[in-house]
Amino acid sequence: MARQLFELVGTDDRRFSPYCWRTRMALAHKRLEAARVPVRFTEKELIAFSGGATVPVLVDGPNTVRDSWAIACYLEETYPTAHSLFGGPEGRALARFFNLWTDSVLQPSVFQAIVGDLFALVVDPADKEYFRKTREARLGRTIEEAHALRPEKLAAFKAALAPLRQLLAEQPFVCGAKPGYADYIVFGTFQWARMVSACPLLEGEDAVLAWRARMLDLYGGLGRGVAAFDTAA
Numbered sequence: 060m061a062r063q064l065f066e067l068v069g070t071d072d073r074r075f076s077p078y079c080w081r082t083r084m085a086l087a088h089k090r091l092e093a094a095r096v097p098v099r100f101t102e103k104e105l106i107a108f109s110g111g112a113t114v115p116v117l118v119d120g121p122n123t124v125r126d127s128w129a130i131a132c133y134l135e136e137t138y139p140t141a142h143s144l145f146g147g148p149e150g151r152a153l154a155r156f157f158n159l160w161t162d163s164v165l166q167p168s169v170f171q172a173i174v175g176d177l178f179a180l181v182v183d184p185a186d187k188e189y190f191r192k193t194r195e196a197r198l199g200r201t202i203e204e205a206h207a208l209r210p211e212k213l214a215a216f217k218a219a220l221a222p223l224r225q226l227l228a229e230q231p232f233v234c235g236a237k238p239g240y241a242d243y244i245v246f247g248t249f250q251w252a253r254m255v256s257a258c259p260l261l262e263g264e265d266a267v268l269a270w271r272a273r274m275l276d277l278y279g280g281l282g283r284g285v286a287a288f289d290t291a292a
C-alpha cells in the first residue's frame with residue numbers, strides 16, 4: 060500500500076502510543092487507509108529514513124512526515140476537501156493550543172501515574188532496559204518512585220481537566236457538535252492510559268468520561284476495538 064503508518068508496539072501487539080492514536084483518529088476522520096507498521100522503542104533503524112527517532116511516521120506515496128502535529132497539518136493540506144480536521148485556520152490555531160496543553164500538562168501527569176504499569180505490562184522485554192534508562196532520566200526519579208506518586212499525579216491531572224469538563228458539559232465534543240483534531244489530541248492520552256494500565260483516570264459521573272465513551276465509539280468503535288486494561292465505559 061502506498062500509505063504506511065509507523066507506530067509504536069509493545070507486548071501482545073499493543074499499539075499504545077498517544078501520539079500514534081492522534082494520527083490513527085485523524086486518518087479515520089479523513090476516511091484514509093494506511094498499512095500499519097509496528098516499531099518497538101529500540102527498532103530505530105525502521106524509522107531512520109524519516110530523519111527522526113520517534114513515531115508516528117506517515118509515508119504517503121512520495122511524502123514522509125514525522126510528528127503527529129505535522130502529520131495532521133499535512134493531511135489537512137493534502138486532503139482538504141474530505142472532512143476537515145481543524146475547520147479552518149482559526150480552528151487550527153486553537154487545536155495547536157490543545158496540542159501544546161496536552162503535551163505539557165496532561166501527558167506528563169498521566170505518565171507519572173501509569174509509568175509503573177506501562178513498564179510492567181506493555182513494554183516489550185527487549186525494550187525494558189532502554190525504556191528504564193530514558194524514562195528515568197526524563198522523570199528525574201526511578202519508575203518505582205514515580206509509581207508511588209500516582210495519587211498526587213492523578214489528582215493534578217483531574218484538576219487540570221476542569222475547563223475541559225466544563226466545556227464537555229456544554230457540548231458533545233471539544234470541537235463542538237462533531238469531533239475534530241483537538242478531540243483526537245486529548246483522546247490519545249486517554250486511549251494510551253487505558254491500554255497500558257487498569258488504573259481508572261476518572262470515575263463516577265464525569266462529562267469527560269461520557270465524552271471518552273463517545274470517542275471510543277467513533278469510526279466503528281476504532282478505539283474500543285483494541286485490548287485495554289481499563290475497560291470502564
Ligand SMILES: N[C@@H](CCC(=O)N[C@@H](CS)C(=O)NCC(=O)O)C(=O)O
Binds near residue numbers: 078100
Ligand atoms: N512530538 C512527537 C512525539 C512523539 C513521541 O514521543 N513518540 C514516542 C512514542 S509515544 C516515541 O516514538 N518514542 C521513542 C523513544 O522514546 O525512543 C509527536 O507528536 O509525534
